[in-house]
Amino acid sequence: MSSAGEIWSTGADGPYWDGLADGRLMLPRCSGCGHWHWPAVWRCAACGSWDHEWQQIEPAGQVYSWTRNWHPFGGLESLQLPFVIGVVSLEAAGGARLMGLVEEAAGPVKIGAPVTGTFTTTVHAGRPVPAIHWRTT
Amino acid sequence: MKPIAGIAAVAGVGVRQHRRGASPLPERGVLVRAIIDACEDAGFDPARIDGFASYGDDRNEPVRLMSDLGTRELTWSSQVFGGGGGGIAGAIGQAVGAIATGQAKAVIVFRALVQDNSGRLSAAVMAHHLNGHMMAAGLVAPAQVCAIRAQRMFEHHGVPKSAVEAFVEAAYYHGARNPEAVAYGKDFDVEAYRSARWISEPFRLLDCSRENDGAGALLIVSAEEARDLRRPPVHILGVAQGAAAGWGDLLENDADDQYASAGFRSVARQLWAQTGLTPADIDVAQVYENFSAQGVASLIDHGFCDYETVGEFCRFENLIAPGGKLPVNTAGGNLAQGFIHGIGMPIEAVRQLRGESANPVPGARTCLLAGGPGAPIVSSAIFGTAETV
Numbered sequence: 261m262s263s264a265g266e267i268w269s270t271g272a273d274g275p276y277w278d279g280l281a282d283g284r285l286m287l288p289r290c291s292g293c294g295h296w297h298w299p300a301v302w303r304c305a306a307c308g309s310w311d312h313e314w315q316q317i318e319p320a321g322q323v324y325s326w327t328r329n330w331h332p333f334g335g336l337e338s339l340q341l342p343f344v345i346g347v348v349s350l351e352a353a354g355g356a357r358l359m360g361l362v363e364e365a366a367g368p369v370k371i372g373a374p375v376t377g378t379f380t381t382t383v384h385a386g387r388p389v390p391a392i393h394w395r396t397t
Numbered sequence: 398m399k400p401i402a403g404i405a406a407v408a409g410v411g412v413r414q415h416r417r418g419a420s421p422l423p424e425r426g427v428l429v430r431a432i433i434d435a436c437e438d439a440g441f442d443p444a445r446i447d448g449f450a451s452y453g454d455d456r457n458e459p460v461r462l463m464s465d466l467g468t469r470e471l472t473w474s475s476q477v478f479g480g481g482g483g484g485i486a487g488a489i490g491q492a493v494g495a496i497a498t499g500q501a502k503a504v505i506v507f508r509a510l511v512q513d514n515s516g517r518l519s520a521a522v523m524a525h526h527l528n529g530h531m532m533a534a535g536l537v538a539p540a541q542v543c544a545i546r547a548q549r550m551f552e553h554h555g556v557p558k559s560a561v562e563a564f565v566e567a568a569y570y571h572g573a574r575n576p577e578a579v580a581y582g583k584d585f586d587v588e589a590y591r592s593a594r595w596i597s598e599p600f601r602l603l604d605c606s607r608e609n610d611g612a613g614a615l616l617i618v619s620a621e622e623a624r625d626l627r628r629p630p631v632h633i634l635g636v637a638q639g640a641a642a643g644w645g646d647l648l649e650n651d652a653d654d655q656y657a658s659a660g661f662r663s664v665a666r667q668l669w670a671q672t673g674l675t676p677a678d679i680d681v682a683q684v685y686e687n688f689s690a691q692g693v694a695s696l697i698d699h700g701f702c703d704y705e706t707v708g709e710f711c712r713f714e715n716l717i718a719p720g721g722k723l724p725v726n727t728a729g730g731n732l733a734q735g736f737i738h739g740i741g742m743p744i745e746a747v748r749q750l751r752g753e754s755a756n757p758v759p760g761a762r763t764c765l766l767a768g769g770p771g772a773p774i775v776s777s778a779i780f781g782t783a784e785t786v
Contacts, residue, residue, distance in 0.1 A: 277529065298648065298650055299647055299650060324549070324656075325546070325549035325552075325553070325656075326545065326548055327545045327597045327599075329535065329544075329596075329597045330594070330596060330597065331538075331595070331597060333537050334537070335532070336537060339535055345534050345535050345536050345545065347649045357650050358530075358648075359531060359534035359536055359649055360533065361535055371549065371552050371553050382532065382533045382535060384533070384537070385532075389532045389533045390529070391533035391534070
């Protein structure tokens with residue numbers, strides 16, 4: 261597992277963090293049955309396979325839900341209030357959803373709004389965390 | 398399968414609630430007070446307590462309570478997984494299981510929280526869940542996590558804001574009439590609610606429960622023993638904890654039909670199956686609301702209404718004691734009574750069924766406790782008077 265993975269990982273998602281560091285969105289697909297698993301798993305519960313292919317996905321999707329945050333929660337001093345947090349669903353990855361900051365570039369955010377992402381970092385508690393930042397299109 | 402009803406009952410309750418940061422004692426000291434209160438309530442020798450259960454990463458290991466309580470022998474202790482309030486009814490269920498199998502005879506279910514000792518609850522809950530995916534998204538607080546779910550409930554599923562407003566108004570109505578509530582004596586100003594500062598849309602300030610210092614305890618013994626103690630026993634008729642497939646700590650990838658829920662689908666199904674009851678059989682409900690919309694989602698999950706009927710069901714007059722169709726949060730709930738990680742909710746369930754509530758529901762025989770909504774593991778319980786067993 262990469263150093264990024266060791267810091268931020270929830271477990272089986274090391275290649276996701278490696279991908280972000282390289283400016284690529286990588287998501288896992290079961291080698292046995294083709295099921296997209298997100299969050300990443302070690303074992304596919306559908307077919308029992310332990311093998312996954314990490315595939316590169318275009319960072320483009322639709323807003324599944326969102327919140328516009330106004331309260332200065334600790335650790336987010338680097339972000340200007342208010343900011344929008346979105347959950348973005350990716351058709352190209354079987355509807356897998358990613359969380360991310362959303363810039364309202366094309367009008368106010370709403371469910372179903374198309375978004376595209378760029379690779380960057382979010383500073384949390386003084387530390388840069390690899391991130392995809394989304395913007396409405 | 399042996400039915401749960403008839404195994405165990407709540408024999409006594411105790412609670413000490415203080416303003417956040419203003420507890421006169423450190424956490425364990427307040428907890429000992431609450432436990433002794435519960436024992437005195439029941440007329441029960443605290444030295445006879447032999448089991449303990451808690452939830453939400455409570456840091457007060459039961460073995461450390463033994464000296465103050467005079468515990469003769471600790472035979473059982475346990476805690477429900479999860480950092481939030483999802484395990485609150487589950488802890489009661491563990492106590493019932495321990496009593497049913499003879500592992501313990503007298504169990505204290507407790508939760509204690511004093512900021513000077515344990516820090517802010519919201520931070521503790523998030524420390525349990527926080528990961529790089531969330532940090533990268535600026536998603537670091539329970540209010541934000543619940544706000545995103547609530548937004549989809551409103552915008553996609555069409556739940557009317559009026560339903561949530563009525564739920565909040567009912568809590569404050571009850572709190573205003575409960576001398577032990579933080580909202581006691583304060584009239585609810587709906588305009589102030591609607592114009593309060595945003596926290597994380599769709600939540601404004603009064604949609605959010607705010608933490609108190611304090612501790613609460615419930616003494617649970619066998620149903621048989623409870624009959625001989627000082628207070629009328631309040632029986633545990635059913636209790637369930639867990640999660641359905643497609644629910645949990647899934648980086649916002651919960652199943653589409655569960656995403657905007659409070660997570661109780663499987664738990665509610667178990668509860669109704671265990672008890673043979675239906676939502677129509679519930680006289681009053683204590684519905685844990687960390688945030689307003691999650692309380693309404695919890696009512697939907699338990700089958701009191703659905704996305705189509707929630708606006709009609711959640712009207713203010715339906716939700717208040719004494720005459721509402723389903724009075725909810727009759728002490729004021731986490732929003733208006735006070736928030737010691739939800740332990741006030743089962744305590745109000747007990748008081749309500751003993752006829753001691755500040756907002757009594759006359760003749761109430763059954764009370765639902767819906768635990769912390771939106772948590773990866775959630776739990777619920779149904780309490781009943783002696784005549785329901």
